[in-house]
Amino acid sequence: MTSSGQREGRIASPAEGLRAAFAEGRPALIPYLTAGYPTLEGAYEVGETYLEAGADVVEIGVPFSDPLADGPTIQNTANRALQNGADLRYCFELASRFSGRAPVVLLVYYNNIFARGAEGFLREAAEAGVSGLVIPDLPIGEAKAFREMAGARDVAICPLVAPTTTEARLDKVAEAASGFVYCVSVAGVTGRGRACRRGRGPPEEGPGEGLRAGGAGLRHLDAGGRASGGGGRGAGRDRGQQAHADRPRRRARGGGRLAAGAQGGAGRRNRNGGVEIRAWLSKRREYSRSGGKGPQVPDTESGLASTDGVFTKCESCGEPIYEKDLANRFNVCPHCEFHYPLSAPDRVRLLSDAGTFEGRDAGMLAGDPMGFEGYGERLAAAREKTGLDDAVLSGTARIGGHAVAIAAMDFRFIGGSMGSVVGEKISRTMELAYDEGLPLVVVSSSGGARMFEGVYSLMQMAKTSVALSRYMTGSMPYVSILADPTFGGVTASFATAADVVIAEPKARIGFAGARVIESTTKERLPEGFQTAEFQKEHGLVDRIVHRLALKNDLERFLGLLS
Incomplete structure (x- = not known):
């Protein structure tokens, strides 16, 4: 420790991180x-990913029950x-994990202090x-007294x-700032505010004179740097903002894909994410300064295309996961299932x-019998x-x-299309189950026949059906599990010809797609057509079972039927 109580090895000021950039x-x-x-523990992993992605400064929000400026996303x-159980002691411990490698800034409400x-x-x-x-x-x-106490501890x-x-307040900000100046890009709470305009005109025109004046008035603070944040979103808003705040800072919002690109999935961090975000920021600035004639950039909440993330956004309920x-729950959303x-x-x-699974028939590779390009x-x-x-x-x-024979x-x-190799391996699994007297479990998830193999693919329907008919002459049960989606020749052959047909919730099950059926029959299909629930109601499916309950269900069936 230094005489002021500062941790040795920390980067003394967030301004240094900005200056380096x-x-x-x-x-x-x-x-x-x-x-x-x-x-x-997950917050530690997020911070480590930020550092691996090349963060110049890490901002840690101290959770507080009654925030003034945070929108619903960050409040959640x-x-x-x-x-x-995140308390102030935990927040300091979290900061200490990263402070030796990058400046750490706490966003904290004064109540905690x-x-x-x-x-x-x-x-x-x-x-x-x-x-x-x-x-x-x-x-x-x-804040004068507090600033002096803080300055004594660097x-x-x-x-x-x-x-x-206002200009008058900007002068006070200039006098008070010892780190960077946080330029709030919108008027309102994070993620919910609209660009503030002193004049009239649609929001698409971007920030008005307030931010423009702020950008001009803060130019003498460049030694410390200006950071732009506060949940701004939308291309129009960013163009106006970046034209007057030369060094933008993007605040990662916890709702969607948190700091997309700066993080990797569980166990697979994206080390190039920071470079990708930086490149995007540079392209945005180039675009805004060119008067809209520069290279186009994605107009998405994250500004990035598909990237791996520590967080993802559920496509069903929209909640962050x-x-x-998600991996621990075998890809089932913890919010909406x-x-x-x-x-x-x-x-x-x-x-x-x-530890009981033993693979069979490995090394079988499909050929190209049709010479399909x-x-x-x-x-x-x-x-x-x-x-x-x-x-x-x-x-x-x-x-x-x-003991069971299983194919997934x-x-x-x-x-998941069924070509010659898929048909052969499933047929061999059925033959193995017949020869050794084993129950058979097949999990289907397929779009149907593999068009690249033409008639050879269609022949797999007959091959698997013959193998299955032979197996069904025995006394062991066959349980078929239908996952989303199960269609075409797979549905028309082995997937629905079982002793027990189980489907996962909302799995799409059918032969032809709904659009094909509607265009052929010239009729509107009922709502929920081809879902597992619809098929159960009409007798094609016996049971709908949540994925995390499937194993227990199978154990019960095998105990009763084997």
């Missing part, structure tokens, strides 16, 4: 995380963090290596300015007893993507102690 001729990247969200993350005592709070902050504070509810005019104060900030939670696709290896892991390349790409030889994984396993299809492999 500016010296390289690029915008600074200051990602935001809520301490304790999605879990106490703060509420969950508080439920997780007051309750701790200003001296005590600053002492703990300095010991944790905190470089700066953003305090939304501490007015500049009332903790910078990062004041805020808004689109409506920690990807590790929406079932995402599941790979064949994960499907086998879900259903079978740990590009088919060979598609096969190679699918094998590399999935790690599978084809769209099915087969073998033997135990489920609740019962994988929709990632050319839509």
